[in-house]
Amino acid sequence: MTDPLIRARNLSVGFRIGGGLFGKSILKAVDKVDLDIEKGAFFGIVGESGSGKTTLGRALLKAVPITGGEASYTDDEVDYDLTTLDGAELKDYRKRAQLIFQDPYAALSPRMTVRDIIAEPLEVMKLTQNRRDTDARVREIAAKCRLNLEHLRRFPHAFSGGQRQRISIARALVSGPKFIVADESVAALDVSIQADVLNLLKELQRDLGITFMFISHDLSVVAHTCDHVAVMYLGRLVETAPTRKIFAAPRHPYTRALFSAIPSLDPDSNDRAQKLEGEIPSPTNQPTGCKFHTRCPHVIDRCRKEEPALEQPGDGHEVACHRWRELMESMPA
Template identity: 85%
Template sequence: MSGDILIRADGLSVGFQIGKGMFNKQILKAVDGVTVEIEKGSFFGLVGESGSGKTTLGRALLKAVPITGGHARYDDGEVQYDLAELGGTELKDYRKRAQLIFQDPYAALSPRMTVRDIIAEPLEVMGLTSSRAETDEKVREIAAKCRLNLEHLRRFPHAFSGGQRQRISIARALVSDPKFVVADESVAALDVSIQADVLNLLKELQRDLGLTFMFISHDLSVVAHTCDHVAVMYLGRLVETAPTRTLFNAPKHPYTKALFSAIPSLDPDDRGKTQKLEGEIPSPTNQPSGCKFHTRCPHAVDRCKVEEPSLQHAEAEGHEVACHRWQELFEPA
C-alpha cells in the first residue's frame, strides 16, 4: 500500500481469559499476531467466516477491548497514539477520532430517545459543543449529509425502517467528526436493495469528509463493490491481503479461493466448480499446530501441520499471502 498510513498494527494480539479456578484457566486467542496497515482515506475491507476474529480486531483498533500483545499506532497528522498504552485524557480524545457503526440498526438505538437526542448524545458526552444551539446546528448538519430531514429529528426510532435507522446510526457515529470509522457488518441486517443505498452513502461520506473506513463483512460481493483493499482473516490471523481487484482476480490462499468459490453465480457453466470447505472453523481455545487452516485445506502437506506460514509478498504490489504452497498451487506455469 502507498500513501500515508492512519493505522499501523504490528503483531497485534487480543486474548481473553476464560474458565475459573487455578487449573481451568484458558486463553482464548481471538486475534493472534496480526500485522496490517490502513491507509488514510481508504475503504479497508476485512472478511472471513464467523469466529475468525474480525470484530475483535476492529474493536481492538478502536481501543474497545484490551490489546494483550504487539503494537498498534494511530497517526492522523495531528496526533499520534500508541493504542496499546492509550488511557486517560488521550483515550477520551481518541474516542472523538475513532467511531463504530453497529451491525443491528434495531438494537443500536434507544427507543426512549428522539433521533435528535440520539445523534446529539456524543457531542454532549464528549463536551464538543458549548450550547444547545451549537449542538442542534451540528446535528442538523450531519443529519442532512446522512439524508435525514428536520421532521425525522423529532421522531423516535420505532417510526423508521431498517435503512433509515442505519442512517441514524451513521449520523451518530460521524457527528464528532472522526477520522477512523469501523463499520461492523453494517448492512448485513438490511434488505439487498437498502444495502446498496447505505453502501453508496458510506462511499459518499468517505469522499466528502475524508474518512478512513474499516469495513467488516462476510459478504464478498459487498466488499468487491465498496473496498479499496481487502484482508482475509482466519482463526485470528491474516492469511491474505491485497488491493481489491488483485485479490478477486488472482487469490493465492486456498481459504480465499474457497470463500470466492462460494459466491453464487448466474453462469450455469460455473456449477460444480465450487471448492467446498469441509468441517468447521476450529475453536480458538484449541487451535491446530502449524498452519491454522491445514485441518480443512485440501492441499495441506506434512509441513503445513507443523510450521506456521508467515505473510510473504506475492508478485503484485501490496499482495501478501500466508501459505507454504501458494506458488506451486496458484502461480501460472
C-alpha cells in the first residue's frame, strides 16, 4: 500500500491572543487532528464557520506554523516533514502545494494583466528560463482552464466571477502542483457558475492527477464533488468516511444535524432539519470532554467528562462519539 500524499497525526495549530491584565490565552484553531489524504483524492472538509477548516488547510500548506503533532507530504519524488520544513525544501514545497482562494475579486491584482497574473509564480519561483518558455506555459495552462489568448491580454475587471476564478485556478496550476487546497472556492459564485467551476476542478483532477483538499460549508457541493469527507467541529475531526457512506449513514450527532439541513428535492419528504441549540463555543475557552456536548441532544455525563477518540471500526468510517453505536440502532437511517 502506497503512502498517502498528506499525513497528519495529532496535528495542532494554536495562536497566542490577548494580553493586558489577564495575560495571553491560546486559541486552539486545530486540535489533535489525524488525517490521511490519498494521492489523486478529492478530499472534502466540512463544518460551521469557526470550526478550523481554513486553518487546517493553511497548516498543510505550511502557511501557518504547526504548533503540535506531526504532518508530512510524500509524492513520487520527495518526502517532507511539514513541521520542520524550511529553506530550499520549503521553496520546493511551494511548487508542489498551492491554494485557490475563496474570493475571486480580491485574489487578483487589478493592475496586472491575466497573462502576468498567471506567469507570476513561474517568474518568482524561477521555473522557466526565458519569456518564451513562460508564455508557452501560461498559454498551456490557460487553455486547460478554458481561457483563450484574448483573455490573457485583459485585466481582471473585464471578467465575471466565474472567469476570475478560472484565472485563479490557472495561477495555482502553473507551477505544476500535486496538492491544491481549494478554500471555499465556489462559495462566492452563482449556482450555475459553481457547477461549471466544480466540473473544471474534477476534470483537472482526472487529467493531471492532482490531489484536492476541498474546504466548504455547502454540503450539496461536497456530495457532488468529493470522494471522501471529513467533518470538523471546534478544531477537531468528529467523523470521516467515503462520501457515499457518510451521506447514507452519518454516525455523529453533529454530522446528522448538518446533513438534515440539506434541502430535499422530494416534495413529500417529512424530514426536518435538526436544530442545534446555542452557538459553537469559543476556541479560547473550550468545554471539557466532548467538544460538542454543549449542543448535543444525546449528551450523557460521560460526554461532559471524557473526550472521545476518533474510533476506527475497520470499515473506513471513523467517528468520535461515545454513543454512536446505540444512536445508530435507535435512530432512523
